[in-house]
Amino acid sequence: MLELINVSKDYQSPADTGSVSVLKDITLKIEKGRSVAIVGPSGCGKSTLLNIIGALDRPTVGRVLFDGIDLAKAGDIELAGIRNSEIGFVFQLHHLLPQCTVLENVIVPTLAGKNRFLRKEVEERAVSLLERVGLKDWMLHRPGQLSGGQRQRVAVVRALINQPKLLLADEPTGSLDEHAAQNIAELLVELNQSEKVTLILATHSIKLAEHMGQVLELSNGMLIDGATSK
């Protein structure tokens, strides 16, 4: 389903003093329905790798094949379409729209893609998903009225609204307390299984990583051999 072949990412440093290599020659393959944790210390390139997988960034060199499509070569509009319909993203910060209710936040991604005309079905799905994560009673509230854990659950539901094949989560529990983090981790695993969605998350939390089927360790921009898998 997802294959990275010799992917590297460099960033230009200020004042033309050279470039910094963030990812170095990454090659990996992830099968459909798997759950994968990418772990490593801060600055090792986890988020960059996730951004490249999630079509938010492009590699400097290498190929990113998603269902046979090379994301590195796809145009911006095509990438936006893929992000909208095939990929769900959960960030460390929830990034909910404060002007919208919980329900509206969930359905925001549907306003742009192929589902934008299926208002009724979309709303039913959103309500159903919110019910599954225990937020049905909160769906008409604003994000500001929710706890941190609740907001992140909304963000997870939002990521799933378009029934993506791939769910990416970048430090999804990074800003949560232990209890909330545990809840999110369980939710992600449960959704991975129930929704048959491939899950890749980046975290420096070993505890969270342990919930995943496979753990990849990243250090100085390179994958370390000896990945564990369940």
Next chain:
Amino acid sequence: MNLLGLVKRSLLFYWRTNLGVLLAVMTSTAILTGALLVGDSVRHSLRMMMTARLGKTKLALAANNRFFTAGLADELAQKLNTNVAPVLYLRGIVANGDGTKRANKISVLGLDNRFFSLGPGKNPFGDDFSEGIVLNESLVARLGVTVGDEVVLRIEQPALMSRDIPITPDSDLSVAFRLVVKAVAGESEFGRFSLQANQIPSLNAYVPIKWLQEKLDRTEQANVLLVADDANDSLTVERANEAVRKSWRLADSGLELRKLDKRNVLELRSRRIFIDEPLTEAAMNARDGAVGVLTYFVNELRCGDRTTPYSMVTAIGKSADSNSFIPMDIQDDEIIINQWLADDLGADVGDSLELTYFVVSPMRKLDQKTTPFRIRRILPMQGLAIDPCLMPDFPGLADADNCRDWDQGIPIDLDKIRKLDEDYWDKFGGTPKAFITLKAGQRIWANRYGNLTAIRYPLAVKSDNEIKENINAKILKAVDPASIGLYFQPVRARGIKAGNQATDFGQLFLGFSFFLIIAALVLMSLIFVFGVENRTEQVGILLAVGFPPKLVRRLLFVEGGILALLGAIAGTAAGLLYTKAMIYGLATLWRVAVSGSSIQFHAKSVTLFVGALSAVAVSLIAIWLTLRKQVSRPARELLVGELKWQFFAYGPLSKRRIGLWIAALAAASAAVLLVVMSTGESGAAAGAFFGAGALLLIAGLGIIRFLLRLLTDSWSKPLASLAGLGLRNSTRRSGRSLAVVGLLACGIFLVIAVGANRHDPLADAHKRDSGTGGFAIFGESAIGVLHDLNSKAGRKSLGLDVSELEDIKVVQLRLHQGDDASCFNLNRAQTPSLLGLQPEQIRNAFRFTDTIEDARKENGWQLLNRNLGEDVVPAIGDNATIVWALGKSVGDELEYTDEKGRIFRLRIVGMLKNSILQGNLIIAEDKFVERFPSENGYRMFLIDADAEKADKVMEILSAGLTDYGLALTPAPRRLAEFSAVENTYLSIFQLLGGLGLILGSLGLGLVVLRNVLDRRGELAMMRAVGFNKAELKRMVFYEHGGLMLAGLACGVIAALVAVGPVLSSAAAQVPFLSLALIILAIGISGLVAIWMATVFALSGKLMEALRNE
């Protein structure tokens, strides 16, 4: 929820920011729409004023100094099937009963009920048109009189022939009457009537036409016809002129065809003494055997030592008539004398006889000339030779009982008149004593008024009446009445044109408000961009969840569009209030700008729509430009809030220097524009001024952008001070920095540019090249002064105290009244008043800003003598007249019609810097007289006098020339009155610019506040590591103070360069001190705004920001 729902949610949620955007759009819309509505209101008011002054009048025949029969009105009314009003229209002076208040240059109209039927309908005379005077409201206000009060009305007495011919006496120039004010004519009584396209009400006095005709001995005569449109609204000038051609009679041209029984001839003669040239040819061709006659008054006839004084001599055409005493073979140097003269001179056939006579020069000057002739024949004192009818009705001569009663304008030495001469006068009257050929007579006595005093037609077998009818018909058919001034002019169409092309106050106020609008738009953009920046993470998430950037931009654009639309709607309503405020300003504080005219509020729906639409369009462009940049960032950067840390993008070196390239390009373009301006292309000057200024501002901003880049590049060097840290911080948010700098720069530019263009008319007023021309006094009279005010004889003729006026020198100008083309007239003058002067008299006076050739170093006035071909007359005008009032420039032409109905063109050959001659066009006197021979005397005066003696001179001249209605003004005061208009415009400009600066300061405060709030976390960190609050405030202050100083410097430099030509000109009156104070005040207010915003933003518990991070 759909996309629009999302937009709606955002609009409501971010209501504070959106309200700010809406208010800013509302402000710019209000100013834009308001400016356009001021234009609407002025145009509407001018239209109303035009209707008030013309009523239903569509066409006018204004023959001025020519008089036709009032019965022509009835004929035309019948032919044109409309109302035609005859008017006796004269210049006059009126004073209140005790003479303490007077009004010069008033219009005296002799009229009847037909005149009032052209107005709104009310007739102030009622049914009684027998006597009394009606004054209009302006005149009543000037004199402080009311109904029942007595006034003294002095009217210019129309002469039979031009007053410039000295033979016409100058003792009866005007006639005065004491009259009771019968009523006051307001607008509803047609009190604002005027044929001049001017919104300033003229001073009108109405008297019954019959009464006036009687008093002026002009029975059944008029000199103006006013015509209303016909029922089908189809009356044209052509149709009216055709009707004149069909209706006019010889009497309308002052001609009379009479039978001289004793001579058995018909004689055609003119009430104007000389037969008008256009009539001569037709009259001579009207019947075979017509003989031209030119009788002249000679001073002396000499044969050897013997002389005969003051006699009539006739030049007469040769005739095949056997009765004629002029032989066919007479030579042009031969003369035939009568026996009486032969006896008196002891002359015989073959003797030489000298004629001594006066020829006329300007200012009634007389040059005495002598021409020798050889006596061909001596006529016996009987029969045809005794013909007193050959003498025309010379005023002061024809009705004199004896020689000593002659009342002529020429000096006559009564001591020379002998008993013999008195006896001849008693016995033979004005019978000529000698005859020469017509050719010889026309050669030596040629003048511009005509070259025949009579034409004689022999009578034959047909009846007298038949011949008379025949001659009459032939002349009427051959002559175009337009050639003697009987032609209509489309006064209403001209009035409409004058109003439509009037000073566009809409554009003027748009110009005045330009920087204010820009300031509001920049403020709107800043608020909008701050709003978008606040939502960068939202934009990021929308992009992250698959919204294409285009869709996100569109969403934000729709938000902005809705705000712009709502703002424009609110702004349109506010624009109505803004317009009312501006009109109130024009009625009070700035009344000078509209010459005190009352401007009525008028809003056209199309203007409101255009104003609102323009504001929406401009706002949307600003929003779009803002969004293009904001949404172009990658989602991942937006999501982690990297935008907050945005510095200049590090591009290749060439991109970094783009600011420098922009600066160079803009500066070069500005230089080109300035060169264009300095070459004196007047039409481009104003545009070039703003263009160069704007380009230099862009150049300044480009340089500042480059400097900010240099500061960014210097990051590798360690910080040395808190001020350095502040300056480095200013490189963050380059867009904001540049917007603030730009706004301030615009404001400063405005202040300097406006200030530098202010004129102090009193400075250097004594200099020859100043706006006064170095003249101390400016004068205008209602009645033409005929004499030379520089000569002792002239002053003596006018009864002036010669000793008191020894040191003064007067330049006298002829005036043909037209439209006032000064800045006092809001209408576009169609045919400005013409002045005629002798260029030699005014050498080196005033200052030329432009000429057709580079004649500035020599005397530009000499260009008036240029021969530009037939029907092209060189003219000079004031800059304000040519550029602003006429919309012309040097080299352009204007079409005029002279008093003989001939169209000629005035070519503008020179332009004067703003001067006291504003409002008129000046041509050479000889060309003036050629075109307008019946304009008598001089009605404008430029007087050279010592400044200390000016008051005394004014007192003497005013008292001496009261009956001429002479009004004298110190020349600097007149110049100041013109400058006051311009300075008022500048005041408006400055006030609106000041409002722009307030918005600018608001923007600056907003930027400071925003910058500090954005950085509260890092400022809290600095506080945590040991900086105290005062140090932080100082750092923020340095950062924004630096920006403000950059803006100030940019604006000052741009403005100084742009107004360079003004600064370097000798006549510049730049108030450096006040400008410096204003700039200082702006600087201080800016710094205060920064300090207050800093204090506010850093108030509260700063350390909490650290915990939030």
